[in-house]
Amino acid sequence: xxxxxxxxxxxxxxxxxxxxxxxxxxxxxxxxxxxxxxxxxxxxxxxxxxxxxxxxxxxxxxxxxxxxxxxxxxxxxxxxxxxxxxxxxxxxxxxxxxxxxxxxxxxxxxxxxxxxxxxxxxxxxxxxxxxxxxxxxxxxxxxxxxxxxxxxxxxxxxxxxxxxxxxxxxxxxxxxxxxxxxxxxxxxxxxxxxxxxxxxxxxxxxxxxxxxxxxxxxxxxxxxxx
Amino acid sequence: xxxxxxxxxxxxxxxxxxxxxxxxxxxxxxxxxxxxxxxxxxxxxxxxxxxxxxxxxxxxxxxxxxxxxxxxxxxxxxxxxxxxxxxxxxxxxxxxxxxxxxxxxxxxxxxxxxxxxxxxxxxxxxxxxxxxxxxxxxxxxxxxxxxxxxxxxxxxxxxxxxxxxxxxxxxxxxxxxxxxxxxxxxxxxxxxxxxxxxxxxxxxxxxxxxxxxxxxxxxxxxxxxxxxxxxxxxxxxxxxxxxxxxxxxxxxxxxxxxxxxxxxxxxxxxxxxxxxxxxxxxxxxxxxxxxxxxxxxxxxxxxxxxxxxxxxxxxxxxxxxxxxxxxxxxxxxxxxxxxxxxxxxxxxxxxxxxxxxxxxxxxxxxxxxxxxxxxxxxxxxxxxxxxxxxxxxxxxxxxxxxxxxxxxxxxxxxxxxxxxxxxxxxxxxxxxxxxxxxxxxxxxxxxxxxxxxxxxxxxxxxxxxxxxxxxxxxxxxxxxxxxxxxxxxxxxxxxxxxxxxxxxxxxxxxxxxxxxxxxxxxxxxxxxxxxxxxxxxxxxxxxxxxxxxxxxxxxxxxxxxxxxxxxxxxxxxxxxxxxxxxxxxxxxxxxxxxxxxxxxxxxxxxxxxxxxxxxxxxxxxxxxxx
Ligand code: SF4
Numbered sequence: 028x029x030x031x032x033x034x035x036x037x038x039x040x041x042x043x044x045x046x047x048x049x050x051x052x053x054x055x056x057x058x059x060x061x062x063x064x065x066x067x068x069x070x071x072x073x074x075x076x077x078x079x080x081x082x083x084x085x086x087x088x089x090x091x092x093x094x095x096x097x098x099x100x101x102x103x104x105x106x107x108x109x110x111x112x113x114x115x116x117x118x119x120x121x122x123x124x125x126x127x128x129x130x131x132x133x134x135x136x137x138x139x140x141x142x143x144x145x146x147x148x149x150x151x152x153x154x155x156x157x158x159x160x161x162x163x164x165x166x167x168x169x170x171x172x173x174x175x176x177x178x179x180x181x182x183x184x185x186x187x188x189x190x191x192x193x194x195x196x197x198x199x200x201x202x203x204x205x206x207x208x209x210x211x212x213x214x215x216x217x218x219x220x221x222x223x224x225x226x227x228x229x230x231x232x233x234x235x236x237x238x239x240x241x242x243x244x245x246x247x248x249x250x251x252x253x
Numbered sequence: 254x255x256x257x258x259x260x261x262x263x264x265x266x267x268x269x270x271x272x273x274x275x276x277x278x279x280x281x282x283x284x285x286x287x288x289x290x291x292x293x294x295x296x297x298x299x300x301x302x303x304x305x306x307x308x309x310x311x312x313x314x315x316x317x318x319x320x321x322x323x324x325x326x327x328x329x330x331x332x333x334x335x336x337x338x339x340x341x342x343x344x345x346x347x348x349x350x351x352x353x354x355x356x357x358x359x360x361x362x363x364x365x366x367x368x369x370x371x372x373x374x375x376x377x378x379x380x381x382x383x384x385x386x387x388x389x390x391x392x393x394x395x396x397x398x399x400x401x402x403x404x405x406x407x408x409x410x411x412x413x414x415x416x417x418x419x420x421x422x423x424x425x426x427x428x429x430x431x432x433x434x435x436x437x438x439x440x441x442x443x444x445x446x447x448x449x450x451x452x453x454x455x456x457x458x459x460x461x462x463x464x465x466x467x468x469x470x471x472x473x474x475x476x477x478x479x480x481x482x483x484x485x486x487x488x489x490x491x492x493x494x495x496x497x498x499x500x501x502x503x504x505x506x507x508x509x510x511x512x513x514x515x516x517x518x519x520x521x522x523x524x525x526x527x528x529x530x531x532x533x534x535x536x537x538x539x540x541x542x543x544x545x546x547x548x549x550x551x552x553x554x555x556x557x558x559x560x561x562x563x564x565x566x567x568x569x570x571x572x573x574x575x576x577x578x579x580x581x582x583x584x585x586x587x588x589x590x591x592x593x594x595x596x597x598x599x600x601x602x603x604x605x606x607x608x609x610x611x612x613x614x615x616x617x618x619x620x621x622x623x624x625x626x627x628x629x630x631x632x633x634x635x636x637x638x639x640x641x642x643x644x645x646x647x648x649x650x651x652x653x654x655x656x657x658x659x660x661x662x663x664x665x666x667x668x669x670x671x672x673x674x675x676x677x678x679x680x681x682x683x684x685x686x687x688x689x690x691x692x693x694x695x696x697x698x699x700x701x702x703x704x705x706x707x708x709x710x711x712x713x714x715x716x717x718x719x720x721x722x723x724x725x726x727x728x729x730x731x732x733x734x735x736x737x738x739x740x741x742x743x744x745x746x747x748x749x750x751x752x753x754x755x756x757x758x759x760x761x762x763x764x765x766x767x768x769x770x771x772x773x774x775x776x777x778x779x780x781x782x783x784x785x786x787x788x789x790x791x792x793x794x795x796x797x798x799x800x801x802x803x804x805x806x807x808x809x810x811x812x813x814x815x816x817x818x819x820x821x822x823x824x825x826x827x828x829x830x831x832x833x834x835x836x837x838x839x840x841x842x843x844x845x846x847x848x849x850x851x852x853x854x855x856x857x858x859x860x861x862x863x864x865x866x867x868x869x870x871x872x873x874x875x876x877x878x879x
Contacts, residue, residue: 038277047510047512051279056562084262084265227262228261
């Protein structure tokens with residue numbers, strides 16, 4: 028059966044790269060005794076794919092992984108078993124079975140929400156001011172560097188929601204394969220509108236969740252409720 | 254229960270692979286720093302990926318952490334990108350688990366696995382803000398202790414270490430820790446502790462000893478300094494575990510997140526080797542050959558796979574085919590693990606019908622290669638080095654393998670062995686050619702899966718302490734390159750040259766390794782000099798800077814002519830003579846003479862040669878007696 032796992036990636040594992048996380052899960056499944064499905068060939072491997080890469084140094088309370096396991100296993104028990112042998116910072120939040128023909132998490136992602144915490148040296152009124160200024164602009168142009176060239180992009184329409192409270196800027200951003208913007212880019216824009224020099228160490232970022240079109244959290248998309 | 258990171262996000266985001274430094278791996282051990290009596294930082298002086306591949310470190314880590322009063326944490330060298338930042342910002346080297354500075358620990362244990370890591374030792378002491386010289390350390394400074402195979406000759410590092418643990422780590426660490434604790438409780442000083450430690454078997458405190466030299470630079474005498482006369486032992490007995498089943502084995506090894514070079518579970522089936530190749534240091538210092546019992550291995554294989562979830566298990570030893578219950582073990586592993594999709598990897602197998610049969614079960618024949626290590630190109634030279642493998646063995650093994658579908662062969666040799674002539678060098682090419690021809694003779698055209706691919710690799714012979722060749726000179730780098738050139742030309746002259754790839758090691762690195770391997774304590778000055786001039790990560794080809802070494806050597810009174818290119822006199826006092834490896838120098842001399850007479854010595858299974866290692870009261874010496 029095909030399943031979707033929602034998990035956290037918090038301290039101290041926020042610096043793990045994509046392949047590191049993959050190896051972690053592969054071994055976590057093994058330790059937890061989960062019966063996985065394997066690819067064919069002399070070196071069979073587990074089939075898994077992640078919804079959306081997360082930048083190094085960003086924590087997340089809502090990451091997703093799709094994979095195939097042998098039928099007839101209790102998903103609630105798998106969750107418990109995995110959490111028993113997991114590593115600090117990785118916690119399985121939910122495991123759900125996917126319907127036949129479900130869209131891959133990777134292809135379904137349309138939005139991502141984040142909390143960007145701004146360091147306490149900056150007064151919260153100031154942060155609020157910057158957030159409001161951003162909401163009130165019609166457009167906000169940034170230079171987006173791709174491998175080959177630089178391109179002007181208006182990020183304002185890519186920000187679906189944005190609010191600030193107690194130095195935390197909460198935002199929902201486009202995260203599809205075509206239209207997308209990084210949380211850090213939006214944070215930079217808010218800093219710019221506050222008139223404060225942006226530096227990476229002035230913020231910490233946490234991804235909250237991923238959504239499909241219609242703001243359906245991925246854990247509810249095409250999943251079979253138990 | 255994470256720790257507050259020693260490095261801020263700003264730094265972690267600006268360096269390569271930050272997860273090398275953040276800890277928190279599965280099976281790493283967290284304790285309350287206020288609840289332990291001893292904090293031990295266990296360090297592998299190279300990059301995380303290399304150090305985490307090392308079984309010995311995992312053994313000591315789990316063994317020390319077994320005790321509630323000790324918290325052992327891990328430390329690795331810091332890659333130059335971060336090193337520079339930490340120096341600039343005055344951030345001291347820290348241990349991974351607690352992220353606390355190493356300088357606040359009780360012990361810093363550094364495992365010395367290869368000589369080319371010596372500059373890294375200085376680099377990490379410096380980064381840890383620990384005085385580089387043991388003599389400058391005060392009562393509350395960390396005790397720096399060295400261990401690992403390079404302690405076979407610790408002298409080139411003598412000034413930098415408070416003590417060395419000579420031999421296998423499983424025997425006296427607990428005793429040493431107890432002495433430390435007791436000394437601390439009564440408010441004893443650093444020197445008092447060192448003196449007590451110096452009387453623990455296997456512990457060598459270099460500052461209590463001194464060497465006096467002859468005019469020509471050789472050692473006239475070596476022993477305790479006057480004030481320590483009678484208070485410390487004259488000879489340090491190398492530590493050897495008599496029964497491997499009775500020692501600690503890590504059943505819950507730390508699983509690195511950043512991919513280690515050896516990213517798999519490791520099962521040490523045996524320690525030591527019965528074969529006695531005359532160039533091989535491990536073959537002497539790990540005598541006698543000791544096995545782990547079949548029951549032990551079955552039990553631990555299961556534990557380790559269950560506790561790690563690794564998808565590969567590697568059997569290690571110096572020569573796995575010599576494990577007496579190899580067939581039973583493989584049978585068990587294949588049955589136990591095949592349904593769990595755990596691969597078994599089998600380095601260091603002798604190629605014969607039996608091993609080929611096993612390999613074909615656990616490996617993809619088309620992708621894997623056959624490995625032979627004849628080490629020398631002619632039977633004459635193989636007799637000199639006591640390498641018990643003949644041309645027939647290799648050809649027969651290859652022929653069987655070709656029938657089984659293999660078409661990749663790897664061959665390992667050494668150049669510059671004692672008594673080597675041009676004929677011996679050319680012999681390597683000829684042997685490779687014979688294998689290639691054999692392939693085309695054995696496998697009919699329609700069954701061939703492409704050309705045969707033979708890879709010939711040569712390293713340069715480096716005489717090591719505690720081997721019958723410890724008196725031998727090395728060649729100049731140019732001479733090594735001429736030898737490699739001759740071999741290359743010979744290969745290129747042969748019919749099947751296009752099926753044979755040849756690569757050789759760097760001759761300059763070999764010469765420096767030779768210097769460090771057999772140096773005395775005066776070589777420490779060279780290491781310090783070259784470190785101060787910016788050398789580190791010498792084990793990494795891109796980082797090794799020969800010119801820096803040569804400049805440092807030129808500034809020192811004795812150079813390569815003395816340490817590397819000179820034939821030592823059989824009666825000369827060697828810097829490592831104060832270590833009792835269990836195998837007396839007399840045995841080495843006898844073996845040396847037999848080598849020059851081209852006479853072989855039977856392996857320990859065929860016939861005991863009375864090497865002396867039976868004093869350790871274990872292993873092969875007691876298995877086939879009577
Ligand atoms: S005493 Fe004999 S059996 Fe034991 S290691 Fe030496 S040669 Fe081998």
